[in-house]
Amino acid sequence: ALLSRPAGGLRARRGLAAGPEMHFGFQTVTEEERREKIYQVFESVAKKYDLMNDSMTLGIHRVWKDILMHKMNPSPGTLLLDVAGGTGDIAFRFINYVRSVRECQLQRKLKHHQNLSWQEIFESYQKDKSNSLGDSQVVVCDINREMLKVGKQKAQHLGYSEGLSWVLGNAEELPFDNDKFDVYTIAFGIRNVTRIDLALQEAYRVLKPGGRFLCLEFSHVSNRLLSRLYDLYSFQVIPVLGEVIAGDWKSYQYLVESIRRFPPQEELKAMIEDVGFFKVDYENLNFGIVAIHSGFKL
Amino acid sequence: VRCQQYPPLRALQASAALRRASDEHKKEPLTSSSQQHFDSPPAGHQPEQEPQGPRPSYTGHGGQESEDYESEEQLQHRILTAALEFVPEHGWTAEAIAEGAKTLGLSVAAAGMFHSDGSELILHFVSECNARLSELLEKEQKLVQLGEAEKKPIDEFLRHAVEARLRMLIPYIEKWPQALSVLLLPRNIPSSLNLLTSMIDDIWHYAGDQSTDFNWYTRRAVLTGIYNTTELVMMQDSSPDFEDTWRFLENRVADAMAMSNTASQVQSTGEAVVQGLMGAAVTVSN
Secondary structure, eight states, X not given: OOOOOOTTHHHHHTTOOSSSEEEETTEEEEHHHHHHHHHXXXXXXXXXXXXXXXXXXXXXXXXXXXXHHHHHOOOTTOEEEEETOTTOHHXXXXXXXXXXXXXXXXXXXXXXXXXXXXXXXXXXXXXXXXXXXXXXXXXXXXXXXXXXXXXXXXXXXXXXXXXXXXXXXXXXXXXXXXXXXXXXXXXXXXXGOSOHHHHHHHHHHHXXXXXXXXXXXEOOOOOHHHHHHHHHIIIIIHHHHIIIIISOHHHHXXXXXXXXXXXXXXXXXXXXXXXXXXXXXXEEEGGGTEEEEEEEOO | OOOOSSSSOOOOHHHHHHHHHHHHHHHOSSSOHHHHHHHSOOOXXXXXXXOOOSSOOOTTOGXXXXXXXXXXHHHHHHHHHHHHTTHHHHOSSHHXXXXXXXXXXXXXXXXXXXXXXXXXXXXXXXXXXXHHHHHHHHHXXXXXXXXXXXXXXXXXXXXXXXXXXXXXXXXXXXXXXHHHHHHTSTTTHHHXXXXXXXXXXXXXXXXXXXXXXXXXXXXXXXXXXXXXXXHHHHHTOOSGGGHHHHHHHHHHHHHHHHHHHHHHHHHHHHHHHHHHHHHXXXXXXX
């Protein structure tokens, strides 16, 4: 049953803990309870997370993540922090992207090296061969041990080892120094953060000057017809899929409700600007079902 | 006056802190740079409309505002200027912009502020070249006014101006064809056309063209044609110091001068014809 929004809902909606009341989907809970409940949600769905993503979004989530990577357009040598990156989707895409860019770079360099001696060519070839990622690195940070476990297993299974590290951490209090990373991404994770403003502040802190903040998240559909179809699909189909595939109705009910509770595009943009990011903008995908927000630390 | 998109004009803190750290580093090479980074308070002028967010406020450093205030546009200009150095190696691409950002101490991700096909970099370069051309022509005009140099005849002036402007392409000549193709993308045509026409207008202005009749359009079109064709010839020219290109330019300008004589003849003939027709019309109506 859908509860009516509680009175404290407006402040809670912005992720600011004005009081001990917060939202968990459409329920009202305290901050601590919310963190715990969300931890339990992801603990229970971790193993079936990827499968559920595919069935809920009919595989379109892969396209969304690809678009995010293209928007980022990372060059070799980029240091990426993927927060709430659990099962590693963004991290693996990053590694693939950077690897192919690096290959193009090396090919171009080879064309320029037409008049080097054999010895010089051999030496540069060795150096470049061992550096297939061009010093790029990605750190996957997640608050949930189960999700990280699934991610590490996937990495092993798919053969990703170089340039990848896994860190247990809370988006509201990252275990990293200031001014470290070139890009900070949070894909489908910021919705589950209890204090969004703190997460945004931490993002600002750990980014280098000139660094980029990218957030991929479910957002609000403005088209009314589409919005109704989307609601129908969300509330009638998704929890059922959750029960059938993952054996967990409640977690997917939470998922759908949390999407409705999340601030819309303009509000999130304002929150990002408040923290100090510049050139903040968003791009709607699929009419606003998903949005990519981007900001720079200048 | 350009209107900013976001009403509160906030100073860029991170890049400003970087610049101040590097400026102070230049003044006092003995002190360690990391110490300076912490000592120098980040410059920032927070207008009163800023919401009382969790961010610490930097009000109180009022005296330093004017020196360190830099808008996003200015920072973007600095990045693009720094990126030009890397164009011969990387082409007009996001990679060149990323390298440029690195030299300013910014993250390579700052290149994400610009389009990935390098449009802004090319447009920036073109507008910088046009500005340099204007300065050059302005200086020469002053010399003529002061009587220290002779006023050039028009064909020589045009040749000189076009050659000076095209010579600015020489360091980037290998990658210029790529730039031209990007400038022709539908998205960029308004801006590139704008830059081209204002440059041509500038040259005619300094050439002493004050006319406001229909001749203005033809002269603009003629010079644009000369400039574009010469540019294309330059792309394929392998002669020493592009002498083939300058000879081509000389011939085209000579053609244009000859054509303008023909044009004025045609014009007077045309006027005569029109007068004849008007007379006939009046006769018929009466």
